[in-house]
Amino acid sequence: MVLEGQSADAQPANLTPPTVVDMASGHITGTVPLYIRASILASCVAMCFGYDTGMIGPVTTMSSFKTTFGELTPSLHGLVVSSVLLTGAIAAMVAGILADRHGRTRIIAIGSFIYGIGTAVECGSTLLGVFIFGRLIQGVGEGLFISACYVQVSEISPTRVRGIMTSIPQVGVSTGLVVGYFVCYGTSRIEGSSMAWRLPLGLASFFGFAFSATTLLIPNSPRWLLAQGRVDEARAIIAQLGLGEDEQRELLEQSSSGLEHPPDLSFAASLRATLTDFREAFSAPFRGRTAFGCFIMGMQQFSGIDGVLYYAPILFAQAGLSSEQASFLASGVSALVMLVVVVPATLFADHWGRRTSSLVGGFLITFLMLLMGSLYAAGEVHADSGAGRWVVIVCIYLFAVVFVGTWAVAFRTFVVESMPRKTRSSASSLAQSANWTANFIVALTTPALIASSSFGAYYFFAACTLFCTVFIALFMQETRGHSLEAIEQRFIDNSARSTEKICVITADGRTLVGKLVSCDNQTNLVLQSTIERIIRDPDDPEPSAEEPLGLYIVRGDNVCTVGLVDEDLDDSIDWTKVKGAAIGGTKHS
Numbered sequence: 001m002v003l004e005g006q007s008a009d010a011q012p013a014n015l016t017p018p019t020v021v022d023m024a025s026g027h028i029t030g031t032v033p034l035y036i037r038a039s040i041l042a043s044c045v046a047m048c049f050g051y052d053t054g055m056i057g058p059v060t061t062m063s064s065f066k067t068t069f070g071e072l073t074p075s076l077h078g079l080v081v082s083s084v085l086l087t088g089a090i091a092a093m094v095a096g097i098l099a100d101r102h103g104r105t106r107i108i109a110i111g112s113f114i115y116g117i118g119t120a121v122e123c124g125s126t127l128l129g130v131f132i133f134g135r136l137i138q139g140v141g142e143g144l145f146i147s148a149c150y151v152q153v154s155e156i157s158p159t160r161v162r163g164i165m166t167s168i169p170q171v172g173v174s175t176g177l178v179v180g181y182f183v184c185y186g187t188s189r190i191e192g193s194s195m196a197w198r199l200p201l202g203l204a205s206f207f208g209f210a211f212s213a214t215t216l217l218i219p220n221s222p223r224w225l226l227a228q229g230r231v232d233e234a235r236a237i238i239a240q241l242g243l244g245e246d247e248q249r250e251l252l253e254q255s256s257s258g259l260e261h262p263p264d265l266s267f268a269a270s271l272r273a274t275l276t277d278f279r280e281a282f283s284a285p286f287r288g289r290t291a292f293g294c295f296i297m298g299m300q301q302f303s304g305i306d307g308v309l310y311y312a313p314i315l316f317a318q319a320g321l322s323s324e325q326a327s328f329l330a331s332g333v334s335a336l337v338m339l340v341v342v343v344p345a346t347l348f349a350d351h352w353g354r355r356t357s358s359l360v361g362g363f364l365i366t367f368l369m370l371l372m373g374s375l376y377a378a379g380e381v382h383a384d385s386g387a388g389r390w391v392v393i394v395c396i397y398l399f400a401v402v403f404v405g406t407w408a409v410a411f412r413t414f415v416v417e418s419m420p421r422k423t424r425s426s427a428s429s430l431a432q433s434a435n436w437t438a439n440f441i442v443a444l445t446t447p448a449l450i451a452s453s454s455f456g457a458y459y460f461f462a463a464c465t466l467f468c469t470v471f472i473a474l475f476m477q478e479t480r481g482h483s484l485e486a487i488e489q490r491f492i493d494n495s496a497r498s499t500e501k502i503c504v505i506t507a508d509g510r511t512l513v514g515k516l517v518s519c520d521n522q523t524n525l526v527l528q529s530t531i532e533r534i535i536r537d538p539d540d541p542e543p544s545a546e547e548p549l550g551l552y553i554v555r556g557d558n559v560c561t562v563g564l565v566d567e568d569l570d571d572s573i574d575w576t577k578v579k580g581a582a583i584g585g586t587k588h589s
Contacts, residue, residue: 033242038218039153039165042105045112045145045211046169048204050176052119052138054335055200056081057310058184064196069128074447081310082443083132084118084139089436091143096429098144103224104152109215111145114138116208123201141208147432154416155221158243163354163480166413167345174342174404177309177335278430290427292475293415294434296358299468300411301438303365304461305403307446308396309335314450319381319392334397338404345405353480354414355472361406362469366462368399373458381454417479501565502527506558509583511535513565514552523556538579546575 059065060072060080072080091111099107118138125131149169157165183200190196222241225234238248282290308315312334372395375381380388419427449457504512504525511534514527530552534545 034219034237035156035158035165035241035243038156039168041214041218042108042149042152043169043172044214045108046149046172047176047179048112048115048207048211049142049146050173051180051204051207052084052142052176053173053306053309054177054180055184055204056084056180058181058188058313059197059200061313062184062188062197064190064192064194068126068194068197069131074451075444078444078447080128080132080135082440083135084142085436085440085443087136087139088143088146089139089433089440091140092147092429092432092436093143094429095144095147095432096427099148099151100224100227103220104148104155105215105218105220107148108145108152108218109212111141111143111148112208112212112215113141114144114208115141116205116212117141119201119204119208123198123205143432143436147428150412150416151428152218152221154413155223156219156237156241158241159486162417163409163413166416167342167409170345170404170408170412171339171342173408174335174339178339181312181335288475289418289420290430292471293418293427293431295471296411296468296476297415297431297435298438299464299471300407301435301442302461302464302468303403303407304369304399304442304446304457304465305408306439307442307457307461308399310443311446311450312396314447315396316393318450318454319389319396334400337397338400341401342404342408345409353478354410354417355476355478357406357410358414358472358476359469361402361410362465362472364402365399365407366466366469368395368402369458369462369465371395373455373462376455376458414476414479418477501567501570503563503565504554504559505561505583506554507560507585508558509585511583512549512552512554513570514549517551520556523559523562525554525556525559525562527552527554533575535575535578535580535582537581540579543576544578 060077066072095107095111098110115138118134118136118141121134121137122131123134125134150166153169154162154166180200183203187196187199190199219237219240220233222234222237225231225237372392375388375392380386381392382389415431416428419431446457449460500516501513502516502525504514504527506512510532512527512530512532514530516525517528518526528551530549532547532549534547536542536544
């Protein structure tokens with residue numbers, strides 16, 4: 001079936017051959033590399049998330065919505081908006097299990113379909129409780145498809161452009177924001193009818209069902225197929241994706257036991273295994289990556305981005321744009337600016353680097369939030385006069401631009417890249433759950449913060465952003481330009497170097513135990529948390545002892561033997577009760 005142009009026979013010879021659908025496999029084929037086409041289709045579902053973010057704030061502030069459900073207090077308004085994130089955070093935690101069991105593409109399809117059902121319930125509701133119930137259903141769908149979408153795109157993309165490809169879902173989110181705001185701007189002109197707020201929700205339901213259907217054209221992740229032992233299918237897809245020869249070979253050599261949740265396990269068994277895996281993820285050597293991924297994804301929301309996106313009409317009205325349509329238009333323009341920025345940010349994602357982008361974004365966001373908060377605190381923002389309100393409006397636009405160009409792209413890409421293959425699905429789900437939990441807190445509390453203090457929310461977001469930026473400077477490693485397998489190996493090597501506990505026997509017979517920090521080709525050793533074990537003779541009434549030495553340097557010419565320590569076995573021994581003959585000195589010849 002031809003999707004573009006005329007029939008194959010009628011097509012002029014100088015035109016690019018059309019993109020077609022292979023009816024046997026159901027997958028898209030053509031001249032554009034498969035990883036690009038499949039990534040774009042997989043990323044379309046992210047538009048649903050962005051559309052809801054852009055639409056729900058204006059919908060809940062429309063006069064027709066208030067006529068249907070009554071005036072909402074700031075706390076109730078926050079609950080209505082944020083309720084989608086409650087079930088989303090829970091669904092995100094089990095999305096990894098389902099994605100490993102049924103495949104990334106199938107979970108994207110199911111999540112998008114559930115999203116369509118939830119928004120349909122909201123569209124037809126006449127009671128606020130039913131509307132919130134629809135939001136809860138919608139959240140389940142979003143929690144399933146968002147993390148699976150990013151993992152799918154990352155796993156099918158070549159190393160050289162993976163940063164660009166994993167940024168495409170963010171383009172979908174930004175596109176959804178624009179559509180959501182401007183749809184509400186258009187429907188707000190409908191006077192005296194609940195269709196003003198129902199139409200945006202009906203369109204959301206259509207998007208959910210439509211994007212669910214498009215996933216039928218997306219091939220499964222070859223990494224997922226390999227982990228399931230479906231080598232022939234994986235080999236066929238790898239050959240079509242457009243990967244380099246070295247990356248194809250590296251991918252095909254990976255173990256077929258790489259899935260975190262084997263498909264032959266029941267869901268209950270997989271859930272129990274996931275709880276075990278979550279505990280494992282927070283144990284050495286993975287705890288650092290897991291904790292840092294959850295931390296930055298949570299702090300991404302505490303920068304205030306969804307507080308601004310959900311409640312942009314309220315923020316613009318607070319700054320002086322009093323009419324409903326004017327605030328909706330300003331909100332739509334902010335989303336349009338974000339969409340314009342996210343395109344070059346996506347194209348340059350693999351040129352700038354994750355760490356640099358995150359640091360620059362953190363400092364700029366902190367500055368903008370402090371500036372807006374200070375203007376409000378100093379009483380320089382007036383609804384009817386003065387330059388202060390225009391500075392705030394411009395800063396809101398600049399904040400959205402900086403966030404989309406830096407933190408929105410860099411954080412999600414880094415999290416997916418930095419997680420080990422064995423725990424990538426569940427670790428990504430944990431990070432997404434942390435993101436949505438923080439998002440829920442922000443969405444729930446922002447209306448109350450704005451109502452109680454004109455500047456408090458801005459100062460809070462500035463402090464959180466600065467705190468996160470400091471941690472980025474200290475702990476984020478650059479992942480740009482490396483294959484997922486190479487990144488995993490580098491983390492393993494770094495972790496091993498920083499956590500290996502070794503035992504050193506010196507030439508003069510001393511026994512030193514500590515964590516190896518550094519060494520060189522002359523066997524000079526730097527040990528951390530070093531202790532010297534003094535083992536006494538069996539006839540000596542004094543117990544053996546362990547003397548702490550802290551950070552300790554052992555010269556290479558004084559090293560006799562070095563060996564790894566079995567930490568579990570070592571910790572189980574009470575060395576004060578161990579007796580034995582002293583080790584004699586060693587003479588170099």
